[in-house]
Amino acid sequence: MELEGITKRFPGVVANKDIGFKVRSGTVHALVGENGAGKSTLMKILYGVQRPDEGSIRVDGREVHLHSPSDAIAAGIGMVFQHFQLADNFTVLENVVLGAEKLHGIGESARARIREISDAYGLDIDPDALVADLGVGARQRIEILKVLYRNARVIILDEPTAVLVPQEVEELFDNLRGLKAEGLTVLFISHKLDEVLSVADSITVIRRGTTIDTVDPKSVNARQLAELMVGSELPTPQTEESTVTDRVVLRTEDLVLSGGSDSRNILDGISLTIHAGEVLGIAGVEGNGQAELVEVIMGMREPTSGLVFLGDTDISDWHVREIREAGVAYIPEDRHRHALLLEAPLWENRILGHQTEEPNAKGALINAAGAKADTERIIKEYDVRTPSIHVKAASLSGGNQQKLIIGREMSHEPKVLVAAHPTRGVDVGAQAGIWDIMRQARRDGLAVLLISADLEELIGLSDSIHVILRGRLTGTFDPDTVSAEDLGAAMTGAASASETATHPAPDAPQIGDATPSPRSPDATDGTDDAPSKDSEEGR
Structure with missing residues (x-):
């Protein structure tokens, strides 16, 4: 694929300006940049959702005109979105063939083709499995299978590791290497620069709507890549002293929330205590009860049993407005919805x-x-x-x-901050700013409940980390000794919580070797933002 002179304007904004780079066949080509750098608009252009005002796109040396996603698919370009486009109450086969029934029908021929693709690329997908029964990693492989089923030769992956634990990330990267070996091309957009450096063959940096450079990952580290993205030198990290006090600000006592689809409680005996000046992290694969825990604390759901205390006051039956006015700040997981x-x-x-x-x-x-x-x-x-x-x-x-x-x-001036995925999809500068805000708030005595799918963020910001699995807290970890791999194992149930928690990891990640750790006051990490699907660019 070759892009030349791609320019896209919106009223008052030039989203893309003379963007150009080449993507070699059979490689993983990463695209990184800050918020508003133009990556989202560029991906929409490549997938036919937007049309460029100027410039050309060539695939296999042939210029293509992409007026719709159908045109992109016909040109061999497929896209896997950050938010999966799957129907939970359908089987894998039904999800894959939906909209592509003419290719192989909806019966045995389609089932055989799905199995053939799954075996060829090591995706390990059962066409008759119900999507509702599958984990996050399997759902992502289904999305990749969907574009392969439609004969894509170029696959765009938008933030593909955002909801994966480290073990699932490695499985994904193994799948990408398999795709490369078969001559397929992957365009990889991610905010995690260490992963970009691990999997990419080339990296293109976009800043303020234009191409800055295309670099060899062997020639740069994560810090240098982040500096290319922001256009300036990053500050040197410093260590941060603990600010945890003895004053309890928020406490939950044996919270139970019934209503699980398999007769299991959504929350089962959750007891937490957060002190002034403390960041308490919650790690878990999405769908294990962390979202519901936040909703119970914020008064959006009423617990079946158990109590929530703000200081010494029982707020279990308070309305959302009362909880907010009492000093509980809230950064929701879904900013568009809540x-x-x-x-x-x-x-x-x-x-x-x-x-x-x-x-x-x-x-x-x-x-x-x-x-x-x-x-x-x-x-x-x-x-x-x-x-x-x-x-x-x-x-x-x-x-x-x-x-x-x-x-x-x-x-x-809140007493408590409930922060659900506060830096998901934000860029290097915004992420560093959010970390600074949380660190300063902690120094000022704020109690923070941090739920995040970014394990290095949890390790970097938290004073202690709880793992939630199937609605239960299964272990407490010291962020100074635990590794992301240990947390990932506990999150998936691959290792018992007691086993992981009582054996400190000797090789806990030293993020500052490449990019500053979020535990440092001036820390930052390379990120890549996916602008709002409802943004001016998207319209």
Whole structure:
């Protein structure tokens, strides 16, 4: 594949400007860059969702004109999105053939083709398995199988490791090596630079909508790659002293939440204690109860039994508004569903969840002037990149949406911050800024409950880490001694919690060797943002 002079403009924004690079056949080619760098727009162009204003795309030396995803598929280009496009109540076969029934029908011929692809590329997929019964790693392999079934020769993977544990990441990379060996080409977008360096044959860096360089991964380390992305030298990491106090701020006592599909409790006896100045991390494969735990704490679900205390006050039956007004800040896992009104301007989004508090309210009325002025402050203080407080939230990239949410939540002097995947899909600068905010808040005595799929983030920021598996807490780990591999084993049940927790890992990752650790005040790591699907670029 060869791109030359790709340019795409939106009102007031040049998303891509004269982008050009070549992707060699049978290689893994990585694409990295900051929030708003233009990666998302470029991927949409390659998959036919957007049309470039200028430039050309050639596949196998032949220029192609991609007006729709159907055109991209016909040209041999397939895309695996970060958020899987699968129907849980369908089998693998039904998901794979959906929309491609003309290729091999919907019966034995399709089943045989799925098995053939699965065996050829080591995907280990049963065509008759129900998707609802499969784990995250298997679902991702189904998505790859879907594009291979449609005869793709170039596969675009958008943040493919975002929800995988280390063992699943290695399985994915083995699959990618198998694809390469068969002559297929992979375009790999990721915010985890160590993984990019591990799997890529070439890396293209995009900054502010244009191509900066294409480098050999053998010639750079993660820190140098991050500096290429941001265009400046990164600060040197420093060590951080513990700030944990004896004062209990948030406590859950034997929380139970029934209603699991297999008659198993969604939450089963969850007891946690978070002190002032402490970051308590929760590690788990998605779907093991961590989302429901957050919803119970925030008053969005009522527990079947058990208690939640804020200080010495039982808040188990409080409404969301009461919990928020009592000083619990919330960064939701799904910012579009629970944190933003995408079609509303930024200043109105600043009010959400705090509509009864200053400066958003004056008596019983909304104080629009106060909210607007404070939105200007948040934009400046938290480096939210936007032309105006009056633009719609949908026009911001995902990372800038996240910074707006965090600025809003930290503006009311909270006692507790419940942070679910706070840096998912954000770039190197935004991630470093969020880590700095959390570290400063901890120093100021904030209690933080951190749920994250990024194990190095958990290890880097947490004072202690609990693993949740099938709704139960199965082990507590010291972030100074545990490795990501140990956590991954405990998360999947591959190792008993007691075995992992009582044997410190001698080779715990030293992130600072390549990029600064999030445990360091000036730390940063290379990330790659996937801008909002509802962003100005996406429209």
